[in-house]
Amino acid sequence: MGAEATADPDSTAVRVALWRALHVLEDSEPHVMSDEIGLRLADVDDDWRNRPDMDPKATSSSRAGIVARARFVEDLVAEQVEHGVDQYILLGAGLDTFAQRRPDIAARLRIFEIDRPEPQAWKRRRLTDLGFGVPERLRLVPVDFETDSWWDRSIAAGFDPGRPAVVSSTGVAMYLTREANIATLNQLSRLAAGSTVAMTYLQPLELVGPDERAIRQVIERNARASGTPFLSFFGPDEMLRLAGESGFATAEIISADDQRRRYFADRADGLRPADSEQMLKATT
Numbered sequence: 093m094g095a096e097a098t099a100d101p102d103s104t105a106v107r108v109a110l111w112r113a114l115h116v117l118e119d120s121e122p123h124v125m126s127d128e129i130g131l132r133l134a135d136v137d138d139d140w141r142n143r144p145d146m147d148p149k150a151t152s153s154s155r156a157g158i159v160a161r162a163r164f165v166e167d168l169v170a171e172q173v174e175h176g177v178d179q180y181i182l183l184g185a186g187l188d189t190f191a192q193r194r195p196d197i198a199a200r201l202r203i204f205e206i207d208r209p210e211p212q213a214w215k216r217r218r219l220t221d222l223g224f225g226v227p228e229r230l231r232l233v234p235v236d237f238e239t240d241s242w243w244d245r246s247i248a249a250g251f252d253p254g255r256p257a258v259v260s261s262t263g264v265a266m267y268l269t270r271e272a273n274i275a276t277l278n279q280l281s282r283l284a285a286g287s288t289v290a291m292t293y294l295q296p297l298e299l300v301g302p303d304e305r306a307i308r309q310v311i312e313r314n315a316r317a318s319g320t321p322f323l324s325f326f327g328p329d330e331m332l333r334l335a336g337e338s339g340f341a342t343a344e345i346i347s348a349d350d351q352r353r354r355y356f357a358d359r360a361d362g363l364r365p366a367d368s369e370q371m372l373k374a375t376t
Contacts, residue, residue: 105186129189157365160351179257184264209234256286265293281339296325346371
């Protein structure tokens, strides 16, 4: 069998897809977002809900954070489409399903999903097997982040750097070095005027509460043990400063409190995102 048939998705991408499905299956309505297509893409065993990282109570805040950031980005994309933006780049796309779930918006966009070659090949095959296929508007752009330029690869795939775009980078910054994050911000600030970037990052442990700090320490130990250690952490003031130094015209922080007010107000089940992860929203 060829490499395209045997490549596996990233384990973190699978976990995110399963948490998004678990939100629909486990949490009460209204759902922050509804995504069960990712579960089909992940192609996991029927007993996936018995995995230790799928415990509904233990993963509640992490699951809430995952669906909150996805909903925020999708709201942002929908808003920008109404303003005439027609390009959307997902850095570290994983098993994202926006193009399949939101054809009403996707039809007005050219979407560039950037990820490593092996997971991209696997996802392409799964989309075909499930009958979704890869339409012309969706470009799966394989990039070896250590040796390739995602910017150049995107242009080769049809991205027009002279026109505005929305760029999302969720769940990526913590795996990159500080230098790589700064280089990414510098590159993103070169997007055409009118572009918007949504980028999540993890706060350092000293900026989160003691209860959450204990959970984070476990998560970080597990990440190191799996060979994907967290490398970078930023406080909100520092992230705003770096965005300004990179050349963005505006920058703001979307905190967990902001997400709680926006998507979790008046919930009876207590579902709330943790404070660890925040989002930078910046414009050119």
